[in-house]
Amino acid sequence: MTYENILVSQNGHTQTITINRPNQLNALNKQTITELNDALNAANQDAETGVVILTGSGEKAFVAGADIKEFADFSVEKGRELAAQGQQLLFSFIENMTTPVIAAVNGFALGGGLELAMASHIRIASANAKMGLPEVSLGVIPGYGGTQRLAQLVGRGKANELIFTAGMISAEEAKNWGLVNHVCEPEEIMDLANELAAKILKNSGTAIASAIRAVNALYSEGGQKGFDTEVEEFGKCFGTADFKEGTGAFIEKRKPNFRA
Known part of the structure; x- marks a missing residue:
């Protein structure tokens, strides 16, 4: 455009x-x-x-x-x-x-x-x-x-x-x-x-997106709901390709490649 x-x-x-x-x-x-x-x-x-x-x-x-x-x-x-x-x-x-x-x-x-x-x-x-x-x-x-x-x-x-x-x-x-x-x-x-x-x-884009949602939740939802959003977003990370790449790279002692 x-x-x-x-x-x-x-x-x-x-x-x-x-x-x-x-x-x-x-x-x-x-x-x-x-x-x-x-x-x-x-x-x-x-x-x-x-x-x-x-x-x-x-x-x-x-x-x-x-x-x-x-x-x-x-x-x-x-x-x-x-x-x-x-x-x-x-x-x-x-x-x-x-x-x-x-x-x-x-x-x-x-x-x-x-x-x-x-x-x-x-x-x-x-x-x-x-x-x-x-x-x-x-x-x-x-x-x-x-x-x-x-x-x-x-x-x-x-x-x-x-x-x-x-x-x-x-x-x-x-x-x-x-x-x-x-x-x-x-x-x-x-x-x-x-x-x-x-x-x-250098870091995981999907994890950063989850972090943004979790941080914002404190201000938009407040108190315990902010912590609840963090728990939910933390759990979601375990189902992502970036989590597998990040943990795999750590175990294999190499740098992760989140943006192939």
Whole structure:
């Protein structure tokens, strides 16, 4: 499929999806969300894709928010519909993908941009990145899962502070808060993302998919149900070819080959 607002490239088992609206600082509009859903859905169903790297074009921004012009005159009902559709098509969709997604945050990640990064499974940031949820300065709140995922990642107090002040934090602050995993120089971010992807690709794709479902269960189901999902997914692994390859390789003292 040909896209207008994103670029898709494949390098071995790693796919990179770049949001390509540099003149709008890669702001998310409806078309971009739809295109991202299509590309991510295709990647998730592609047996040859083991990791997706999500980033923004240019040096200034990962995604500097949503396209405010699209919803400035919305009614209450249209506002609800916007949030519900966006979460379904993109943000919750990414979180529940069984192919891991690495967000390479290269510059501003504000509003929907930070929400996009938080929906990804792993986040890395360039040293010049700035992150925040400025929605309350517009008389609205984060609507693409930001209030929920930020609190999960950094705790209620820090989430409240960032949301209530509509402020921004640096990449180093984000790392200290537990919001991002790694910080690097801007020119190194894609190398770092690909290094992480290479480490992931050495392991069982079916086991990683099970791990994603188990980790997500804690937040979507909570408490004992999260542990129950882990037990269920653990058991399922025993019926996979990857389990036979992994255990066989261990016994035979060789490296496993999960991607023949």
